[in-house]
Structures are given as structure tokens and as C-alpha cells.
Amino acid sequence: MDETCRGQNGRSPGGVSEAEIYSSPASRARYEAYSRLQASAVAFGEYLPIPEIVAVGGQSDGKSSLLEALLGFRFNVREVEMGTRRPLMLQMIHDPGALEPRCRLQDEDSDEYGPAIVPASAVAEAIRSRTELFLKRTGTAVASKPIVMRAEYAFCSNLTIIDTPGFILKAKKGESESTPDDIVAMVRELAAPPNRILVFLQQSSVEWCSSLWLDTVRAIDPALRRTIVVVSKFDNRLKEFAEKWEVDRYLSAGGYLGDSTRPFFVALPKERSSVSNEEFRRSIARVDNEVVRHLRENVSGGFDEDQFGDRIGFSNLRRFLEAELQRRYRQSAPATLALLEQRCDEVAARLASIDARLSNSADVASLRRATMMHAAALGRQVVALLDGVAEPDPAEWGRTTYEERTESRITKWPGVAGDVLPANAGLRMYGGAAFERVLEEFRYAACSLDCPPISRVEVANILLAQAGRPGAAAAAISIARSAAKSWLSPLLDTACNRLAHVLSSLFDLGLERIRIEDSYRDSASCDRLEINLSGYVAFHAALRRAHQRFIRDSNKRCKESVREQLMAVTSSYIHQLKCGWESNATVFSSRPGTGFSQNLSAPPLCLDGSDGIEPGLLGAFAEAGDEENVPPHGSQTDNRMNVDIVSPGKGERLMVRESQMTVPDTPSPDQHHAKEAACAAKRKEFALNNSRFVAAVGGGDHRKKKGVGSRLTLQQANDGRSLNCGNKTDPYTEVCTMATEHFGKIRDMLVKRTVPLTLNSGFLNPIRDRLAGEVAVELFATTDERFMEMFVAPEALEKLQKERDVLYKHCLTLSNCLEEFRTLACSL
Numbered sequence: 012m013d014e015t016c017r018g019q020n021g022r023s024p025g026g027v028s029e030a031e032i033y034s035s036p037a038s039r040a041r042y043e044a045y046s047r048l049q050a051s052a053v054a055f056g057e058y059l060p061i062p063e064i065v066a067v068g069g070q071s072d073g074k075s076s077l078l079e080a081l082l083g084f085r086f087n088v089r090e091v092e093m094g095t096r097r098p099l100m101l102q103m104i105h106d107p108g109a110l111e112p113r114c115r116l117q118d119e120d121s122d123e124y125g126p127a128i129v130p131a132s133a134v135a136e137a138i139r140s141r142t143e144l145f146l147k148r149t150g151t152a153v154a155s156k157p158i159v160m161r162a163e164y165a166f167c168s169n170l171t172i173i174d175t176p177g178f179i180l181k182a183k184k185g186e187s188e189s190t191p192d193d194i195v196a197m198v199r200e201l202a203a204p205p206n207r208i209l210v211f212l213q214q215s216s217v218e219w220c221s222s223l224w225l226d227t228v229r230a231i232d233p234a235l236r237r238t239i240v241v242v243s244k245f246d247n248r249l250k251e252f253a254e255k256w257e258v259d260r261y262l263s264a265g266g267y268l269g270d271s272t273r274p275f276f277v278a279l280p281k282e283r284s285s286v287s288n289e290e291f292r293r294s295i296a297r298v299d300n301e302v303v304r305h306l307r308e309n310v311s312g313g314f315d316e317d318q319f320g321d322r323i324g325f326s327n328l329r330r331f332l333e334a335e336l337q338r339r340y341r342q343s344a345p346a347t348l349a350l351l352e353q354r355c356d357e358v359a360a361r362l363a364s365i366d367a368r369l370s371n372s373a374d375v376a377s378l379r380r381a382t383m384m385h386a387a388a389l390g391r392q393v394v395a396l397l398d399g400v401a402e403p404d405p406a407e408w409g410r411t412t413y414e415e416r417t418e419s420r421i422t423k424w425p426g427v428a429g430d431v432l433p434a435n436a437g438l439r440m441y442g443g444a445a446f447e448r449v450l451e452e453f454r455y456a457a458c459s460l461d462c463p464p465i466s467r468v469e470v471a472n473i474l475l476a477q478a479g480r481p482g483a484a485a486a487a488i489s490i491a492r493s494a495a496k497s498w499l500s501p502l503l504d505t506a507c508n509r510l511a512h513v514l515s516s517l518f519d520l521g522l523e524r525i526r527i528e529d530s531y532r533d534s535a536s537c538d539r540l541e542i543n544l545s546g547y548v549a550f551h552a553a554l555r556r557a558h559q560r561f562i563r564d565s566n567k568r569c570k571e572s573v574r575e576q577l578m579a580v581t582s583s584y585i586h587q588l589k590c591g592w593e594s595n596a597t598v599f600s601s602r603p604g605t606g607f608s609q610n611l612s613a614p615p616l617c618l619d620g621s622d623g624i625e626p627g628l629l630g631a632f633a634e635a636g637d638e639e640n641v642p643p644h645g646s647q648t649d650n651r652m653n654v655d656i657v658s659p660g661k662g663e664r665l666m667v668r669e670s671q672m673t674v675p676d677t678p679s680p681d682q683h684h685a686k687e688a689a690c691a692a693k694r695k696e697f698a699l700n701n702s703r704f705v706a707a708v709g710g711g712d713h714r715k716k717k718g719v720g721s722r723l724t725l726q727q728a729n730d731g732r733s734l735n736c737g738n739k740t741d742p743y744t745e746v747c748t749m750a751t752e753h754f755g756k757i758r759d760m761l762v763k764r765t766v767p768l769t770l771n772s773g774f775l776n777p778i779r780d781r782l783a784g785e786v787a788v789e790l791f792a793t794t795d796e797r798f799m800e801m802f803v804a805p806e807a808l809e810k811l812q813k814e815r816d817v818l819y820k821h822c823l824t825l826s827n828c829l830e831e832f833r834t835l836a837c838s839l
């Protein structure tokens with residue numbers, strides 16, 4: 012051992028002599044065992060409460076100088092600045108045979124050390140390039156994973172110290188503003204585990220009352236119970252002491268640190284010129300001796316050596332640290348042994364599980380079982396999401412209405428001018444809640460849609476075609492129905508697409524819920540024998556495809572159903588007036604197999620807001636008939652509604668096929684003659700009415716001037732800007748008013764009653780009842796050969812094998828450490 016570094020009394024306050032520290036086989040074995048355990052803990056990310064020393068302090072307070080003094084040689088650690096970006100865990104091994112320092116860096120991903128760095132002066136450069144490589148790999152500016160360096164040397168201590176970046180008040184030029192806070196955060200994290208001893212350095216020139224970093228250290232260790240305080244650069248203070256009482260008061264720290272805290276006062280050589288390692292150690296011992304000599308000879312009365320003697324000088328500090336570490340090693344050995352046994356069992360169980368997974372990966376039956384369980388779990392999670400859950404975090408996984416619109420690329424409701432915002436539009440939602448919100452948004456959008464402007468020419472075309480029948484009401488109905496069809500149809504499609512988008516996202520949400528559940532299960536038990544499916548891209552793609560296809564099909568069916576309802580409401584409108592609601596259910600019946608029969612119970616359409624039928628409209632219907640769905644000749648069948656519609660003008664009648672299966676009467680020759688006569692009368696009447704109507708709408712020569720044919724809104728008409736001549740019975744205004752009213756009623760009927768019910772059941776019931784089954788059939792109802800095509804994933808197996816190899820090594824290392832500690836326990 013290095014004689015020059017020997018302290019004055021040769022005995023540490025921990026009661027362990029230097030000879031015991033360096034030559035006792037027990038303490039050496041202990042130190043070796045802990046060093047190895049420490050290395051494997053860093054390599055495998057294990058948390059083991061091993062006693063360790065962390066050096067903390069302000070910048071330039073002398074941490075690196077202390078580290079070099081403990082190492083017994085200079086490797087320019089001060090220039091590396093490694094602490095500012097990555098902590099350095101320095102494992103110093105006192106090896107009497109190593110007359111030159113042997114420094115080796117631990118591999119990043121294992122507990123093995125690389126070759127010795129030659130010459131030792133290249134250590135700083137090796138640390139620098141290792142740091143840069145790691146930060147490049149992780150893509151970060153700083154990393155808290157330490158670099159582990161093992162230094163074996165005949166003149167170093169048996170100590171492990173974690174060097175940390177010095178606290179700073181302000182970032183250097185070019186550095187991020189947050190650097191001071193980042194450093195504090197990193198040091199706090201490193202110093203937090205209670206098994207770590209803090210060595211806190213502060214320069215002697217700073218008074219404790221104005222200490223910059225004492226509070227930061229107290230935030231980590233409030234009573235300084237595991238903190239060793241070191242007053243550095245003690246030589247700078249010496250000349251200020253003239254009397255004994257001054258020194259003694261200073262050495263007692265004036266009560267600032269509490270009675271139980273006794274700081275060390277250390278001075279180290281300040282010259283930076285490159286000297287040999289031997290000269291370096293000699294100068295450390297010289298400075299140590301000079302400090303004591305100064306206090307004894309240059310201060311009147313000297314100092315209280317009994318009280319402070321073992322606290323002055325580097326050699327005393329070094330001895331104390333080594334003894335303290337040994338003491339803690341002995342203390343924590345039983346707990347470490349127990350923990351090691353537990354960890355060995357856990358890692359061995361994980362290894363067994365991964366071995367089983369590896370052998371299962373090639374087995375069709377196991378794969379089928381695992382994938383079926385996964386698909387079924389996904390189906391369950393999707394249903395749970397519809398029913399309402401709070402996991403995964405809605406703040407991360409949910410979407411606001413705005414985000415939903417952007418992601419679905421459906422930013423507008425067709426025909427609706429303004430922005431439609433449902434309640435809770437700004438909340439991030441998913442699953443059932445998001446579905447309901449889209450439905451509400453649809454209701455708002457549809458309700459804000461009024462009957463589009465009606466032009467005079469539209470009205471004229473209908474009225475004039477009616478051959479003189481008083482058809483204002485019929486015209487209004489006809490206009491309202493076609494407006495409803497053309498304006499509500501795109502709105503219904505949009506609602507379906509928006510809802511389908513919300514449901515499509517359930518796939519990823521469901522997977523996330525499975526991942527969360529697995530993580531709970533993983534932490535609870537590690538003996539699962541399931542196969543890790545994460546690498547089987549083809550299987551995951553097929554599963555996603557099956558889900559999305561199911562949603563697409565539901566969307567298609569829902570669109571058809573709501574369109575059917577639109578056609579039913581618009582076409583049966585007149586029919587209902589005529590027939591009352593005796594055959595209501597039939598009007599809304601859907602095609603067999605569409606699965607929406609539950610909507611058949613929709614209440615009767617009440618056009619006047621009551622349950623009756625507006626007599627005026629009924630009269631109008633009687634006059635005008637339902638001509639829209641009528642072919643030019645004879646009767647036709649409207650397949651979409653199962654309603655037979657027959658032109659009343661030809662003497663037939665409208666029939667509802669399913670509930671009122673009536674065969675149309677064949678007209679008799681007498682009837683035919685009577686009809687011919689009636690037609691002639693109608694033609695005369697038409698000529699008369701036509702001239703009346705033309706006059707009323709400003710026809711004839713006036714038409715061009717007064718702008719017939721240009722669009723005129725109902726509002727304009729009501730404002731009196733219509734082109735009537737103040738006539739109360741102006742047919743145009745009358746038609747517009749009635750058409751708007753009918754449009755509103757058709758819209759409300761659809762939007763407030765039938766469509767939301769249909770969308771709800773059309774989208775959600777199949778997911779609840781059939782999704783899991785249909786996906787299972789699509790993926791698994793196939794031959795083993797076809798099924799295994801989804802599992803040609805060599806990367807997945809490779810990944811698993813790699814995982815297994817790392818785990819095997821981990822297991823082996825822990826077992827070796829365990830054996831070592833078992834042996835150690837016998838000699839404690």
C-alpha cells in the first residue's frame with residue numbers, strides 16, 4: 012500500500028484500521044462481491060440497495076480533484092466533463108499487484124468489462140467517446156445511466172464513487188437554459204436511494220450561512236444522516252486563523268449542520284502541471300501534513316486535536332469513507348442476500364416462461380389458442396369501450412370533436428353553413444361517449460338545416476302541370492319531399508361516416524387496453540406460458556383488416572337503412588295523410604335481413620304536431636296524388652318501401668303491399684267513358700286556372716321583368732318582397748310556407764326519432780353481438796397451412812431468442828453473485 016498516503020493515526024472513526032481495510036481477506040472479498048453485484052445491477056437495470064457513495068457539490072468545489080486523489084493517479088477526469096452529461100461510477104479496487112493503473116469500462120449492455128485502457132492517460136478520452144456514442148444511440152443530450160469504470164491499482168482505495176455534474180447557477184453560453192435545473196434533477200435522482208451515501212463538497216471560503224447548495228442537499232437528506240460533509244480547498248482558509256478559538260469555532264461549523272454532523276477539512280495539491288503518479292501522491296501527502304503543521308505552528312494555541320484531529324486532511328477522509336463503506340456492506344449483507352435469492356427465483360421463472368414461449372411459437376395448436384384468446388380479448392375490450400371506461404388515459408387517447416373531424420377528414424356537415432358544436436366538443440372522448448357525441452352533433456346539424464330556397468319556377472312547374480286543380484298544398488308536399496331527399500341524404504351519409512370513424516379507432520384503443528391489462532398481469536406473475544404475439548406482423552394486419560371490414564360493412568348497412576327510412580318518410584308522407592296511421596308499421600318496414608325491424612315501432616308521423624292528420628293536406632293529397640313515384644303510365648312498385656303506388660289520375664289507388672295486399676281494380680268500359688268526360692272538364696278548368704296562376708305569379712310578359720325563375724327564399728317571400736301583388740292567396744308564398752313546414756316535419760321525424768335509433772342499433776348491436784364471432788371465423792376458420800402463413804416471422808423468433816439469451820446471462824450472473832454472498836455470509 013502507498014505509504015505516502017497513510018494518515019496520522021492509522022485508525023478510522025469507524026473503528027477499522029487501515030491494515031484491516033487493505034489486508035483483511037474478509038473485507039477484500041466483501042468489496043469484490045459488492046463491486047460485482049453493482050456491475051451486474053447496472054448492466055441489467057436491477058435495483059439492489061447496495062451501499063454506494065455519490066459525490067455532489069457546486070461546480071469547481073473540488074469533486075474531481077478528490078476523485079483523482081482517491082484513485083491515486085491523475086487521468087484528467089476534470090477535463091472530461093463526463094459528469095455533466097452522464098454520471099461516472101468509479102469502482103476503485105485496491106490491487107497490490109497493479110503497479111500501473113488498470114482501467115476498464117463496463118460494456119453498455121452486459122456486466123462484462125472491456126480491455127484495460129492503455130495508456131492510463133487515455134481514460135478521459137475513452138470516457139468521452141463512450142458518452143458521445145451512447146447519447147447518439149439514445150438520441151438524448153444527457154443520460155442518467157452511468158458509465159461504469161473499474162480501476163485496479165496498488166495505490167487506490169477500495170471505494171466506489173458515483174461522480175455527478177457540479178451544481179451551477181446559470182447555464183454556460185450555448186447550453187440549454189434548463190441545464191442548472193437538469194443537473195439538480197439528475198443529482199437528486201442519483202442520490203435519492205437511501206442506500207447511497209452522499210459526499211457533499213463545499214469550498215472553505217464559503218460560510219455555511221451563505222451556502223449555495225446546502226439546501227439542495229437537505230432536500231435529498233433533510234437531517235444529513237447519510238451525508239458526509241467535506242470542506243474543500245481548506246488551504247485557502249488557513250491564513251485567516253490567528254487564535255485557537257477561531258479555528259475551533261470554524262471547525263465546529265458554528266452549529267449550522269446540526270450536532271451530529273462533523274465535516275472533514277481537506278486540502279489537495281492545486282498545481283495542474285502534469286506530474287508522475289508517484290509525485291502526485293507524494294504531493295497529496297505533503298499538503299496533508301502542511302495543513303496540520305500550519306494549524307499547530309502558525310495558530311496561537313493550535314487547535315483542538317482531540318475533537319477535530321481525525322477530521323482534518325485527505326487521508327483521514329479516505330480512511331473514513333472506506334471504513335464507512337465496509338461497515339455498511341456488513342450491515343446490509345443479510346438483506347442483500349435475501350433480495351438476491353428472491354431476484355434469482357424471479358429471473359429463473361421468467362427464463363422458464365420464455366423457454367416455453369419459444370417452443371410454443373412453432374406449435375400450431377398453441378398459436379391458434381394464443382391468437383384466439385387475443386382476438387377474443389380484443390372483442391371484449393371493444394365492447395367495454397362502448398359501455399364506457401376510463402382507461403387508457405382519455406387525455407392521450409381521446410379526441411375532441413375538432414380532432415375527430417380532422418382525423419376523419421370530414422370537417423363539415425353538407426348543407427349546413429355554420430359550425431355545429433355538440434356539448435362537450437372540447438373534451439377528449441372515445442368509445443361509446445364519442446359515438447353519442449357524434450349522434451348529438453348530427454341532430455344539431457340536421458335541425459339547423461331549413462328548407463332550401465324555393466324558386467318561382469319550381470312552384471310554377473308543379474302548379475301549372477296540375478291542369479287547373481287547386482294544388483298549392485300538393486305542390487308544397489312535393490317540393491318538401493324532394494328537398495328532404497336531396498338535402499338530408501348527404502347529411503345521413505356524413506353521420507354514418509363520422510360514426511364509423513369513431514368505431515374504427517376502437518381497434519387501437521382495445522389493443523392498448525390489452526397491453527395495460529398484460530402489464531398488470533406481468534407485474535403480478537411472471538409464469539405465463541402464452542406466446543408473445545408482438546412480432547407477428549401478418550397476424551396483426553389480418554386482425555386489423557377483419558375489424559375494419561366489419562365496421563365498413565356496418566357503415567354500409569346503416570347507410571342503406573337510413574336511406575330507406577328517408578325514402579319511406581318522404582314517400583309515405585302523402586300516403587299517411589291519406590290512410591291515417593293504420594298501416595304505419597308497414598310503411599317503415601325495411602327489407603328482410605337488414606336487421607332494423609326494431610324501428611318499426613316508431614310512432615306515427617304527426618304532421619301537425621298532434622296525432623291527427625291535417626285536413627288541408629289530406630285534401631291537397633286527394634287533389635294532387637303522389638305523383639313523384641309514379642311512372643308515366645300505369646302503376647309501379649317502389650321496391651325500397653314495399654309500397655305500391657298507383658297514379659290516382661288513372662283511377663287506381665295507392666296500396667301498402669304487406670299489410671293491405673289489395674289487387675288494383677281493372678277499370679270497366681263505363682268507368683273509362685266517365686273518366687274521359689272528367690278529363691275534358693279538367694282540361695277546360697286547367698285553361699282557366701292557368702291564366703289565373705300566370706297572373707298571380709306575375710306571368711306573361713311580367714315574368715321576365717319580375718324575375719320569375721330566380722330563387723327566392725321563404726324569408727324574402729314573407730318579407731313581402733315576393734312578386735305577388737299583395738294578394739292574400741298568393742300561391743307562391745302559400746306553397747313556400749307549406750313546403751318549409753313540411754320539410755321541417757319530415758326532418759324532425761327522421762332526426763329526432765327514427766335515424767338515431769337506427770344508427771345506434773345498426774352500428775352498436777352488431778359489434779356487441781357479432782364482431783368477435785365474425786373476426787374469429789375470418790381468421791381461424793381455415794386450414795393449418797393457411798393459418799400458419801400469418802406466422803412466418805423470423806424476426807419475432809430472433810427477438811425472442813435474443814431476449815432469452817440476455818435473460819439467461821442475467822440469471823447466471825445473479826446466481827454467481829448469490830453464491831458469492833452465501834459464502835460471504837459465513838464469514839461475517
Ligand SMILES: Nc1nc2c(ncn2[C@@H]2O[C@H](COP(=O)(O)OP(=O)(O)OP(=O)(O)O)[C@@H](O)[C@H]2O)c(=O)[nH]1
Pocket residue numbers: 068069070071072073074075076077089176177178243244245246247277278279280281282283
Ligand atoms: N487551492 C486549492 N485548489 C484546489 C483544491 N482542490 C481543487 N482545487 C482546484 O480547484 C479547481 C476546481 O477543482 P475541480 O476538482 O476541477 O472541481 P470540480 O468540483 O470537479 O469542478 P467541476 O468538475 O467543474 O464540477 C481546480 O483548478 C483545482 O486545481 C484544493 O484543495 N486547494
